Amino acid sequence: MQATETICIKPSITEVFSTASGAVYQCDKDNCWYIDFAGKVNRFDYRCLHKLRKAVYHIDVEALLLNPKRSADMEIVFICACDHTYILTTLEIIALKELLQGTFTMLELNHIIYDRLHRLAV
């Protein structure tokens, strides 16, 4: 008879923030984030997540909306030294911006909680 073993795996993936168009998960085991957006899930480390935020925040949505040219309504979000590239419409850019803003607010909140509760108490 084979002995059954119970393995307790501590869940290391936590949802950081989600909207109707996507979600961001943090993996404590690998110190990275997974962004589920525009039909794909991409892995970002600390540096790449910052680069993505910078790239997305720098897109001037107002200028895109007011642009009278009848060119394709697409924007390429390319991040240097990162495996992922996003090709997004203006609406998707707004949605990604919202997702990232929420994510960074939650990460900031998590940092405050850590500072106030855990680091002072230990």
Add this chain to the structure above:
Amino acid sequence: MKDIMRIKCLISTEMESLLNQQIRKEAQSSSIYLAMASWCDRNGFDGSSVYFFKQAEEERQHQLRFFKYVLDMGATAISPDVSGIKIEYNSFREVFEDALDQEISVTQSIKNIAALCHKEQDYVTMEFLNWFLKEQREEEHKARRALELFEVIGEEGTGRWQIDKHVGDIKYDSEA
């Protein structure tokens, strides 16, 4: 959920951005002093030229201090592009007036970083900034004293020659 942001970096994003602005400011100061050294040299003020060369080098060292600090804290230090440096001055006195303005502007900008340190309770960066606050006392004193030479000696006759000769002697040795 782990605080990965804090594990990777000691300073906040706002602090990182402000420190990078300061890196740019110090680089700009260094370039401005170099332009002043060039103008003084071209116009026969050798003593002042040497003085400004020295100041340019000091500002460069300040820039590198900030640069290394940002990197040491786990953030991204950005090598700045500096352009639009004024190369012509209307008078010898104007060079020193601009030098004092530049120092006042640097002091103000360091005070802004200190204000953010207090707001965020970032005492690590505050401790790092203390050296710069003290340094600014010296920098502003030297720039102000140089301008005072124009009042004390006067520009008439061989006045400008005298000023140029004494600029290099300005020292700040306060123990306070």
